[in-house]
Amino acid sequence: MIGKLTYMAAQATFLTTILILIIPNVIADTKAEENSAYITMPVHLSNEFSTVPAGLQAADSSLTSQLISVPGGIDPPLAEAEKAPKIIKVSQDGSGEFKTITDAVKSIPSGNKVRTIIAIGPGEYKEKVHVDRFKPFVTFYGTQPGNMPKIVYGDTAKKLGTFNSATVIVESDYFVAVNIIFANSAPLPIGKELTGEQAVAMRISGNKAAFHNCRFIGFQDTLCDDKGLHFFNNSYVEGTVDFVFGTGKSLYLKSELRSVAKGFAAVAAQGRQSESEDNGFTFVSCNLTGTGDIYLARTWKARAKIVFAYTYLGNNINPAGWFNNKASLSNETVFYGEYKCIGPGASNGKRALAKMLTDAEAKPYLDKTYINGDTWLLPIPKI
Ligand SMILES: *[C@@H]1O[C@H](CO)[C@@H](O)[C@H](O)[C@H]1NC(C)=O
Ligand SMILES: *[C@@H]1O[C@H](CO)[C@@H](O)[C@H](O)[C@H]1NC(C)=O
Ligand SMILES: *[C@@H]1O[C@H](CO)[C@@H](O)[C@H](O)[C@H]1NC(C)=O
Numbered sequence: 001m002i003g004k005l006t007y008m009a010a011q012a013t014f015l016t017t018i019l020i021l022i023i024p025n026v027i028a029d030t031k032a033e034e035n036s037a038y039i040t041m042p043v044h045l046s047n048e049f050s051t052v053p054a055g056l057q058a059a060d061s062s063l064t065s066q067l068i069s070v071p072g073g074i075d076p077p078l079a080e081a082e083k084a085p086k087i088i089k090v091s092q093d094g095s096g097e098f099k100t101i102t103d104a105v106k107s108i109p110s111g112n113k114v115r116t117i118i119a120i121g122p123g124e125y126k127e128k129v130h131v132d133r134f135k136p137f138v139t140f141y142g143t144q145p146g147n148m149p150k151i152v153y154g155d156t157a158k159k160l161g162t163f164n165s166a167t168v169i170v171e172s173d174y175f176v177a178v179n180i181i182f183a184n185s186a187p188l189p190i191g192k193e194l195t196g197e198q199a200v201a202m203r204i205s206g207n208k209a210a211f212h213n214c215r216f217i218g219f220q221d222t223l224c225d226d227k228g229l230h231f232f233n234n235s236y237v238e239g240t241v242d243f244v245f246g247t248g249k250s251l252y253l254k255s256e257l258r259s260v261a262k263g264f265a266a267v268a269a270q271g272r273q274s275e276s277e278d279n280g281f282t283f284v285s286c287n288l289t290g291t292g293d294i295y296l297a298r299t300w301k302a303r304a305k306i307v308f309a310y311t312y313l314g315n316n317i318n319p320a321g322w323f324n325n326k327a328s329l330s331n332e333t334v335f336y337g338e339y340k341c342i343g344p345g346a347s348n349g350k351r352a353l354a355k356m357l358t359d360a361e362a363k364p365y366l367d368k369t370y371i372n373g374d375t376w377l378l379p380i381p382k383i
Pocket of ligand 2: 212213233234379380
């Protein structure tokens with residue numbers, strides 16, 4: 001059952017405030033009110049990720065303070081969409097409006113302008129789900145965090161190409177997922193890297209998407225962080241090779257990355273190709289663990305940009321840290337940064353591809369300013 005829309009009321013008040021602030025003909029001298037309104041936002045960040053030691057939580061307070069002050073205001077269409085969110089319930093026991101996520105998504109009109117929360121009950125949903133670009137403001141919300149719904153399918157690159165092998169494909173903007181397991185059930189490719197065996201669990205191609213408490217399960221190419229600004233919070237990604245890949249500009253906060261490889265493993269493959277492109281991955285207060293011979297990333301595109309900060313690098317991290325499989329690429333082309341990481345796999349300072357960032361160099365990568373979060377990141381709704 002869905003409880004009272006407690007968050008909605010709070011959110012409505014908050015958004016009314018925002019709307020007043022962003023409507024140009026409303027009196028400007030609201031600085032003080034503006035600040036107090038934001039400070040009352042229901043943001044609770046402490047102790048939410050107990051596996052990260054206290055010493056690694058440094059990025060959190062800056063994130064918090066920025067979450068509660070929104071200098072520029074959120075995007076007007078988003079503020080409008082959040083005014084009166086709609087809930088569609090999906091439940092396998094027949095108590096909801098739909099039994100499948102696909103049917104719930106189909107019920108959302110093209111050109112949707114309203115935050116539409118698909119509240120998904122527990123169970124395994126054997127579906128391939130597509131949210132096309134004409135359906136923005138969609139939220140997938142697992143109603144029971146302790147019994148998260150799992151969306152699973154088993155397509156592979158051999159059949160559909162890597163991008164379309166994804167179990168869930170989201171191409172619209174302002175997507176949010178909370179308490180969802182995204183999985184691809186295709187079997188573990190045998191050998192180091194078999195052509196056609198890539199099998200994506202989730203592809204996010206929409207701009208300004210947030211994932212909270214989600215799990216991404218697969219082997220090669222688990223999470224296609226395709227393009228746009230993305231926030232992955234308190235989540236888990238499992239895989240073998242390139243299990244976070246794409247050209248998104250993304251902040252991974254307090255998330256666990258786990259290799260299940262038997263041999264070679266590489267967490268990230270980032271697709272930035274030229275200095276003019278504004279994308280990259282930053283992993284902050286994360287935890288990298290698992291089996292195999294693990295590299296933080298391997299070279300894919302010439303100007304790839306990846307930063308690991310305040311992250312626990314576990315056993316099995318290869319001392320070289322970053323794998324170079326292209327002779328043409330070097331530390332002068334790719335930007336692979338490490339900052340204040342700890343654990344047995346942390347840098348010995350002798351990694352050919354790595355740049356040990358100074359405080360000033362690391363700063364742009366450590367919090368939600370990296371993904372322009374002030375314009376779109378909102379607290380998780382309570383339904
Ligand atoms: C990292 O994750 C592993 C596996 O879940 C856990 O055992 C370990 O305590 C975590 N370590 C840190 C420092 O967060
Ligand atoms: C991250 O997710 C947790 C729940 O998993 C939530 O409590 C926390 O507020 C989220 N953090 C941000 C910055 O949204
Ligand atoms: C690349 O590595 C060389 C050798 O360690 C070093 O001298 C140089 O400064 C590095 N370049 C960058 C951009 O980090």
